Amino acid sequence: MKTMSFQASLAAALMLASAWLASPVSAQTPSPPAPSQSTAQPSAAGTVSPATTPAAPVASTAPAVAGAAPVAANLASAKPEAAIAPAMKELSPWVMFMSADVIVKAVMIGLAFASLMTWTVFIAKSIELSVASGKLRSALKKIAEARSLAEAQMALGTKEGILPSFLAAALREARMSAGLSSDAGIKERAASSFAEIVRAEQRRIRIGMGVLATIGSTSPFVGLFGTVWGIMNSFIGISKSQTTNLAVVAPGIAEALLATAIGLVAAIPAVIIYNHFSRVTKGYLELVSRASGAAGRLLSRDLDRSHGGAHSRAAE
Numbered sequence: 001m002k003t004m005s006f007q008a009s010l011a012a013a014l015m016l017a018s019a020w021l022a023s024p025v026s027a028q029t030p031s032p033p034a035p036s037q038s039t040a041q042p043s044a045a046g047t048v049s050p051a052t053t054p055a056a057p058v059a060s061t062a063p064a065v066a067g068a069a070p071v072a073a074n075l076a077s078a079k080p081e082a083a084i085a086p087a088m089k090e091l092s093p094w095v096m097f098m099s100a101d102v103i104v105k106a107v108m109i110g111l112a113f114a115s116l117m118t119w120t121v122f123i124a125k126s127i128e129l130s131v132a133s134g135k136l137r138s139a140l141k142k143i144a145e146a147r148s149l150a151e152a153q154m155a156l157g158t159k160e161g162i163l164p165s166f167l168a169a170a171l172r173e174a175r176m177s178a179g180l181s182s183d184a185g186i187k188e189r190a191a192s193s194f195a196e197i198v199r200a201e202q203r204r205i206r207i208g209m210g211v212l213a214t215i216g217s218t219s220p221f222v223g224l225f226g227t228v229w230g231i232m233n234s235f236i237g238i239s240k241s242q243t244t245n246l247a248v249v250a251p252g253i254a255e256a257l258l259a260t261a262i263g264l265v266a267a268i269p270a271v272i273i274y275n276h277f278s279r280v281t282k283g284y285l286e287l288v289s290r291a292s293g294a295a296g297r298l299l300s301r302d303l304d305r306s307h308g309g310a311h312s313r314a315a316e
Helices: 002-028 031-050 057-087 093-098 102-143 148-157 161-177 183-206 209-241 247-316
Strands: none
Touching: 093 183, 102 148, 102 161, 102 183, 102 209, 102 247, 148 161, 148 247, 161 183, 161 247, 183 247, 209 247
């Protein structure tokens, strides 16, 4: 009986011991959370991988930003060009003159004044030569039928002009040489008086021609001086700005070219007008020579007539 109770007690003790030993195992059996860790780890990995997965698009956006850099560079380079374009459009002659250096302004004003003088001389000389040539032609027609100096003076009816001056000089020489028998001497002295009148008329009719010649010969060099000065200003602007940008170089070059253009505008018409007046003046002086010859012929006719009358009276 005691053996049976001892065995029962031993069995109960073994059961209690096994139950106590099993309790840590059961405490560890809730280790299913370990799978939960494994599941958490995948979930964490899953959560991290979505977080890192967008990182790939971020990397993919990096090339997009890098690709946008040339566009931004192009836009940045286009901005100065866009700024230069309006500046170039604003380079009108007046704007260039107002923004020019003092020396270049003085050159431009001088050339503009020279051009004004050229056209003033052109208008004045055109009127003068036209009126003088017309009067001289009309006077030559009036004395074409005259047979003496007195008749010619009466036909003209005026003492103003080149032809009346020839007639007056011939009459004065005939009057001062009255009683002299040498007709050749009288004609020679009259021819000398005529030559003085012609030279005086040449000097008078050529007034203004020297101005045209001076403007035509010096204006290109004055314009060249403005060109050199403008280019010097351009180089100075380049050295100060440390750039060869067109916006820096263009104004000085434009000023230089404007000075050259004004010089050519002053010189070319002056040369053309000078050559034109040289031809017109030559034609007018030929008319003056004709008037001198007409006065000389009338004087010779008067001398022959006076000597013929004297011979007829002597014969009587």
